[in-house]
Amino acid sequence: MDTKSEKTSLNFIQSIIEEDLRNNKNDSKVHTRFPPEPNGYLHIGHAKSICLNFGIAKKYNGLCNLRFDDTNPNKEDVEYVDSIKEDVKWLGFDWGDRMYYASDYFDKLYNYAIQLIKLGKAYVCDLSAEEISQYRGTPQKPGKESPYRNRSIEENLDLFQRMRAGEFKDGTKILRAKIDMSSPNMHMRDPAIYRIRRMSHHRTGDKWCIYPMYDFAHCVSDSIENITHSICTLEFEVHRPLYDWFLNELNIFHPQQIEFARLNLSYTVMSKRKLMELVEENYVSGWDDPRMPTISGLRRRGYTPESIRNFADTIGVAKRDGIIDVALLEHSLREDLNKKANRVMCVLNPLKVIIDNYPEGQTEELDAVNNPEDASKGTRKIKFSKVIYIERDDFREEAPRKFFRLKPGKEVRLRYAYFIKCVDVVKDPNTGEITELHCTYDPESKGGKSPDGRKVKGTIHWVSAEDSFNIEVRLYDRLFTVENPLAQDKDFKKYLNKDSIKILKNCLAESSLKDVKAGEKFQFERLGYFCVDKDSDNENIVFNRALPLRDSWAKIENKIKKL
RNA sequence: UGUCCGAUGGUGUAACUGGCAACACGUUUGAUUUUGGUUCAAAAGAGUCCAGGUUCGAGCCCUGGUCGGACAACCA
Numbered sequence: 144m145d146t147k148s149e150k151t152s153l154n155f156i157q158s159i160i161e162e163d164l165r166n167n168k169n170d171s172k173v174h175t176r177f178p179p180e181p182n183g184y185l186h187i188g189h190a191k192s193i194c195l196n197f198g199i200a201k202k203y204n205g206l207c208n209l210r211f212d213d214t215n216p217n218k219e220d221v222e223y224v225d226s227i228k229e230d231v232k233w234l235g236f237d238w239g240d241r242m243y244y245a246s247d248y249f250d251k252l253y254n255y256a257i258q259l260i261k262l263g264k265a266y267v268c269d270l271s272a273e274e275i276s277q278y279r280g281t282p283q284k285p286g287k288e289s290p291y292r293n294r295s296i297e298e299n300l301d302l303f304q305r306m307r308a309g310e311f312k313d314g315t316k317i318l319r320a321k322i323d324m325s326s327p328n329m330h331m332r333d334p335a336i337y338r339i340r341r342m343s344h345h346r347t348g349d350k351w352c353i354y355p356m357y358d359f360a361h362c363v364s365d366s367i368e369n370i371t372h373s374i375c376t377l378e379f380e381v382h383r384p385l386y387d388w389f390l391n392e393l394n395i396f397h398p399q400q401i402e403f404a405r406l407n408l409s410y411t412v413m414s415k416r417k418l419m420e421l422v423e424e425n426y427v428s429g430w431d432d433p434r435m436p437t438i439s440g441l442r443r444r445g446y447t448p449e450s451i452r453n454f455a456d457t458i459g460v461a462k463r464d465g466i467i468d469v470a471l472l473e474h475s476l477r478e479d480l481n482k483k484a485n486r487v488m489c490v491l492n493p494l495k496v497i498i499d500n501y502p503e504g505q506t507e508e509l510d511a512v513n514n515p516e517d518a519s520k521g522t523r524k525i526k527f528s529k530v531i532y533i534e535r536d537d538f539r540e541e542a543p544r545k546f547f548r549l550k551p552g553k554e555v556r557l558r559y560a561y562f563i564k565c566v567d568v569v570k571d572p573n574t575g576e577i578t579e580l581h582c583t584y585d586p587e588s589k590g591g592k593s594p595d596g597r598k599v600k601g602t603i604h605w606v607s608a609e610d611s612f613n614i615e616v617r618l619y620d621r622l623f624t625v626e627n628p629l630a631q632d633k634d635f636k637k638y639l640n641k642d643s644i645k646i647l648k649n650c651l652a653e654s655s656l657k658d659v660k661a662g663e664k665f666q667f668e669r670l671g672y673f674c675v676d677k678d679s680d681n682e683n684i685v686f687n688r689a690l691p692l693r694d695s696w697a698k699i700e701n702k703i704k705k706l
Numbered sequence: 707u708g709u710c711c712g713a714u715g716g717u718g719u720a721a722c723u724g725g726c727a728a729c730a731c732g733u734u735u736g737a738u739u740u741u742g743g744u745u746c747a748a749a750a751g752a753g754u755c756c757a758g759g760u761u762c763g764a765g766c767c768c769u770g771g772u773c774g775g776a777c778a779a780c781c782a
Contacts, residue, residue, distance in 0.1 A: 180782050268740050283708045317780055327709040329778045338780035357782050381777045442763050459719040468717045591740045602740045669741045697741040
């Protein structure tokens with residue numbers, strides 16, 4: 144039992160870390176960070192990064208900081224920092240007392256910039272944004288040097304201080320690193336370090352009118368926090384030479400940047416910009432719309448932190464980018480909720496059933512199991528009566544042989560109750576729609592077993608007219624109709640699924656559900672997993688369907704249809 | 707006509723210093739079942755982008771291609 148340790152294969156980041164540990168690099172310490180920009184809500188892709196960074200810290204007895212990369216007051220807002228904190232916490236991670244902001248380091252950053260100037264490695268440039276862009280060249284063509292590139296250190300120092308003092312208009316001057324305008328790497332062609340931006344910052348207010356750029360702020364912040372492994376996504380790979388350059392020139396602690404492939408999920412989009420577009424143009428109700436791949440959306444939909452963490456574990460980490468099948472995410476939720484969610488009976492599309500031979504006015508209580516996967520959850524009583532409702536889908540006038548549910552003249556089991564047989568079908572004379580069914584029940588079959596050992600293939604769920612109440616149920620489907628909405632062209636919104644939400648107002652739930660609270664999750668027997676939505680009030684309880692149950696009948700039926 | 711990165715069943719990830727390509731999801735089949743759920747058992751499905759080379763032996767190493775992605779904000 145001792146040496147049976149499961150063969151853990153390391154991902155490439157863990158391999159790097161273990162190699163570093165073997166070499167006693169960084170005094171054998173591991174310190175990571177999760178560095179979101181507070182300019183939007185976190186999504187499942189961030190969850191991957193959070194699980195990675197906090198997970199690695201935990202695995203190697205290290206620490207992981209939460210750091211807001213808030214160097215652009217133009218886009219950032221406290222609303223977002225609050226939601227980010229909530230989401231990280233909800234996912235189950237703890238940054239302890241190490242919550243930082245890049246803006247905490249504005250003074251230090253400023254001084255490092257001055258140091259760079261003194262080293263002759265940075266200069267103030269008067270070129271306009273357009274000119275800079277022209278001077279930069281293209282990936283194929285080298286750029287040319289700015290006419291301001293060779294200002295003296297004294298002049299640069301003076302100018303930079305005056306930039307800070309607010310002597311120049313926005314956009315008229317910029318501090319640039321002096322590297323190499325002919326570098327094959329565009330990021331090395333004298334990148335911007337500081338820009339003038341008269342805008343109040345959500346934390347530093349109006350203290351600054353110059354703000355540092357990402358490339359400068361990020362590596363220095365990592366260094367200040369003694370981050371050993373600075374893990375980020377692939378698009379920053381080209382930035383790494385610059386990351387290293389700043390740290391080398393400044394000669395300060397040098398974290399190692401490691402890039403991995405960001406998460407893509409099928410049938411959705413995963414960039415803050417595009418999600419923001421869906422929110423702002425009202426394609427969804429907000430960042431936490433249950434159809435959104437945001438953490439808050441998934442939470443509202445009914446996802447659990449465990450299922451998301453487990454998902455992150457399963458998908459692994461690598462440098463190749465691809466698209467993960469949502470089915471994998473869904474599987475991890477089903478796996479989790481199957482163990483945890485109590486079962487209840489609800490009818491989404493009710494069809495009235497009258498049990499002709501059941502005594503008028505009589506009711507009786509039956510025992511129902513709360514969770515067959517967990518005996519400690521016990522049982523509850525449900526009430527049976529003469530009039531009940533079943534799912535419209537569970538009755539077919541003309542049914543294929545493999546249809547095990549209710550059909551004329553045939554018997555079916557009502558879960559936990561009785562066998563019933565359909566004796567009559569009543570229809571609306573005008574529309575032909577079935578309005579009610581008449582059935583008879585076998586009093587001997589109470590609890591769902593018949594003493595004569597008669598077998599009934601189908602078991603269906605139901606609620607009694609006596610003891611049920613009206614609920615609203617929202618059914619969700621994938622947000623997009625195609626696996627990769629970005630594959631063909633940029634116009635991803637034309638692949639939006641018009642049927643991604645279906646609202647059912649006339650659903651019936653067993654009365655045990657009367658006192659539920661937002662966020663509670665249940666399995667509606669035979670239907671799926673459902674979560675109480677925050678839109679619920681005393682008048683109207685709203686359930687979101689997180690996920691339907693796996694449905695092998697649907698597969699059979701599809702096959703029949705094809706024949 | 708640049709630099710960097712990547713390429714393993716349908717999808718994602720493995721294969722420790724070269725040694726019978728494995729796991730999960732998905733798919734299919736069967737068993738069990740008072741949820742057409744769960745569970746259990748089994749099967750199909752790649753010979754590792756291509757071409758050479760090194761080697762007794764290559765998914766792993768070397769060379770050259772091909773294909774895909776990233777990079778030209780005073781965004782992060």
